[in-house]
Amino acid sequence: MQAHHNERELADFIRHGAERRPDQAFGEYYSGKTASCALGAAYGAMYRLPAEMGKQHPTRDLDWFFDCLDRVKPCPHEGCTKRIFLAALLVHLNDDHRWSREQIATWLEAVNGAGLGR
Numbered sequence: 001m002q003a004h005h006n007e008r009e010l011a012d013f014i015r016h017g018a019e020r021r022p023d024q025a026f027g028e029y030y031s032g033k034t035a036s037c038a039l040g041a042a043y044g045a046m047y048r049l050p051a052e053m054g055k056q057h058p059t060r061d062l063d064w065f066f067d068c069l070d071r072v073k074p075c076p077h078e079g080c081t082k083r084i085f086l087a088a089l090l091v092h093l094n095d096d097h098r099w100s101r102e103q104i105a106t107w108l109e110a111v112n113g114a115g116l117g118r
Contacts, residue, residue, distance in 0.1 A: 005066045007086075007112035010042060011105035017041030018101045026095050038094045038104045039087065042066075076107055 018024075018041045025031040029040035036044055069087040077097045084092065093099040093107075 005068070007068050007108040010066050010068060011108035011112075013042040013045040014038050014101050014105045014108070015041075017043065017045035018105075020044055024094070024101055026098070036101075038090045038099075038101045041101050073111065 017036060021030070021034050021036040021041065021044060023031070023035035025035040025037045025040060028037065029043070030036050069085065069090075071086050072083055073086050073089050075082040075084070075089060075092060075097075077093065077099070080097070082089070082092060090104060093104050094101070099107075
């Protein structure tokens, strides 16, 4: 039986990956040796990656491990009405609303604890 990993665990991976690459990237998974977006941080915490990723992006999907990424959630940003898959929502919060990876991780924990999207 395959284990299902929830939003709280995903938040932990984002935080751990953000420690490895302390700067935040926007519009790409990685930038230089020190920056990653929220999804890039999670991916970086799961896999051993080269220091310089360049324009590369993850080649393995995270949704096989985090089935929560395939769930539709409403955007928690004030005034935003988007409802999209969690994987796309993390990119949206990172790139469009410029939420920090820590803010995204904190929201993910709240989503998991409340079982709600907002």
